[in-house]
Amino acid sequence: MDFTFKQIEDDKEWDNYVFTMPNYSFLNSSARYTYNKNVGIETFRYAIFIKDELKGIITGNIGNSKLFGKFLECKHSPMLLDGTKEEWLEVTDFLKNLAKENNCFMLRFSPLLTENELLAEFYEENGFVKAPTHNVDALISQQMDLSKTLEELRREMNKTRRNLLNRLLENKDITVKILTGKEVFDDFARFHDETVKFKGYVDKPTKLLMKELEEQQSRGMCYMITAYYEGKPFSIWQNTVYGENMHLYQAGASTDFRLNNLMVTTLLFWKSLELGKELGLKTYDLFGGVVPNSFENKEHPWRGVSEFKRSLGGTKITYMHSRDYPLNKVKYYLYYIYSTIRTKMKGHTTNW
Numbered sequence: 001m002d003f004t005f006k007q008i009e010d011d012k013e014w015d016n017y018v019f020t021m022p023n024y025s026f027l028n029s030s031a032r033y034t035y036n037k038n039v040g041i042e043t044f045r046y047a048i049f050i051k052d053e054l055k056g057i058i059t060g061n062i063g064n065s066k067l068f069g070k071f072l073e074c075k076h077s078p079m080l081l082d083g084t085k086e087e088w089l090e091v092t093d094f095l096k097n098l099a100k101e102n103n104c105f106m107l108r109f110s111p112l113l114t115e116n117e118l119l120a121e122f123y124e125e126n127g128f129v130k131a132p133t134h135n136v137d138a139l140i141s142q143q144m145d146l147s148k149t150l151e152e153l154r155r156e157m158n159k160t161r162r163n164l165l166n167r168l169l170e171n172k173d174i175t176v177k178i179l180t181g182k183e184v185f186d187d188f189a190r191f192h193d194e195t196v197k198f199k200g201y202v203d204k205p206t207k208l209l210m211k212e213l214e215e216q217q218s219r220g221m222c223y224m225i226t227a228y229y230e231g232k233p234f235s236i237w238q239n240t241v242y243g244e245n246m247h248l249y250q251a252g253a254s255t256d257f258r259l260n261n262l263m264v265t266t267l268l269f270w271k272s273l274e275l276g277k278e279l280g281l282k283t284y285d286l287f288g289g290v291v292p293n294s295f296e297n298k299e300h301p302w303r304g305v306s307e308f309k310r311s312l313g314g315t316k317i318t319y320m321h322s323r324d325y326p327l328n329k330v331k332y333y334l335y336y337i338y339s340t341i342r343t344k345m346k347g348h349t350t351n352w
Helices: 011-018 030-038 085-101 117-125 150-156 159-170 185-199 206-218 255-259 265-278 303-311 329-345
Strands: 003-007 043-050 053-065 069-073 104-109 140-145 174-179 222-229 232-242 245-253 283-285 315-318 323-326
Touching: 003 085, 011 030, 011 043, 011 053, 030 043, 030 053, 030 206, 043 085, 053 085, 069 085, 085 104, 085 117, 104 329, 150 265, 159 265, 174 265, 185 206, 185 232, 185 245, 185 255, 206 222, 222 265, 232 265, 245 265, 265 283, 323 329
Parallel strands: 069 104, 245 283
Antiparallel strands: 003 043, 043 053, 053 069, 104 323, 140 283, 140 315, 174 222, 222 232, 232 245
């Protein structure tokens, strides 16, 4: 093969390349690339060509582990159009060199592909290892097909959700607005802090999250689906639109209203579906928080969130397990043991 790996400077040109891929997300977007650069993350994006023919994309960044050092991580990439084993090998060699130049002890692949026999064989034949992590970055997710009618989508919800939606739609004290400006950014930041504290999980620091949302908002990608009670906002779903897809990236709610049992997530979901249909989008992705098939109806940190998302209908999508290529085998072996133990202590599984 004679691949050319070209760094793309123009955002519009880059996003158009991404949109030709069979699957993509806003993690591949110019907005995420710019955000990473602005907050000091070493990030990269390459379009792959044979002569003038686009063959694929690579997006990723250089991460840093306090214990083990630098690693190269490709989020939702690399992606190749009808890639052969020889082409995947050429991409691997390119990224191995990039990783070595940055003193990385490993590189990680996470392409948005469901089970792919050729790629699985390639991984097996070329020394890749299943990453010792749980299904981060929405590699298992619940997705709604927006080509269906709203009535069809409503029927996919379970009976409890449909009944709850009917009651919420009739509640005159609750209104919902869809905002594309920054009107509720301060409210959302506060809700995010309250939600993280209330549920007791670790998330991106709120200041960094808001910087990313500001970048999305400047590009017309950020939609705040905001619920009001007696004129005051109390719950927000933040949806990110990129290409033909909309992703539920973040959500937050006032703790006070939670304690008063004002739970409107089903209504915010429904308003999101209406928005996706209005915008002519293809897919609404609830973006992660869904447990592997083998953990359904079992103890799992995400069990409640997963059951809620599945109750809304749609289809569960499971992309291939992330794969690691060790560059420093001794360091990677120690990392593998540490990460496996850490993941399992949190109640997650490294097999999905």
